[in-house]
Amino acid sequence: MDMDQLKRQAAARALEEVRDGMQLGLGTGSTAKHFVELLGERVRAGLKVIGVPTSEATRADATRCGVPLTTLDEIDHLDITVDGADEIDPELNLIKGGGGALLREKIVAAASDRMIVIADESKWVQTLGRFPLPVEVIPFGLGATRRAIEKAFAQCGVSGQMAVRKAKDGHVFVTDGGHWIVDAQLERIADPPGLAGALSTIPGVVEHGLFIGLASSAVLAGGEGIRVIERRKPKGD
């Protein structure tokens, strides 16, 4: 079975948790796109749900698939967010933002009663960090922000190359919020909550790709079948 089929299987498993009347956060990326497509099939068959997309790309996909959309200004909470991830550790800490949507993804996940992460098994790691950590930054004062990020890394015992993300056309990648992303090649993040806290205090950092205490469960599809890992601590701890 190829990777794309595994992603679709994980998405299909998460769809089993969706009930009539639910308000859903819709993630971004190739795995989340499978979820949106499968959800669209159910909506066309009569399921009543409403979704909040985490990116303009997902908004376009959901609209094409016939999934009705709303915003976090119109509704006061979400029942479930289903989203992919770049890395998932055994505490269900995540690295996200490979697709550049980390800011909206984190806002939507934090507004949800449950976040279900869907992925193929390759995203499961013992320690986060092999995937470059995305840090969303304000272009103004980037030099100062980069120095502050380096200082935060040093305080947390990590270091590595940082690079401003480029789009396929070679220009700087600009997020849906109009910001830039610095990708940091850290290799091994021993204390994800500590690093998340340190990055959050830097003025030019809008958000970072460490999702701590947000995922309720992870659905991992692999050659041996599907594994569902539930978070041990309650959400927010």
Ligand SMILES: O=C(CO)[C@H](O)[C@H](O)COP(=O)(O)O
């Ligand atoms: O965080 C994300 C986008 O910002 C994605 O969820 C993450 O990059 C995983 O993407 P894919 O399902 O394509 O592997």
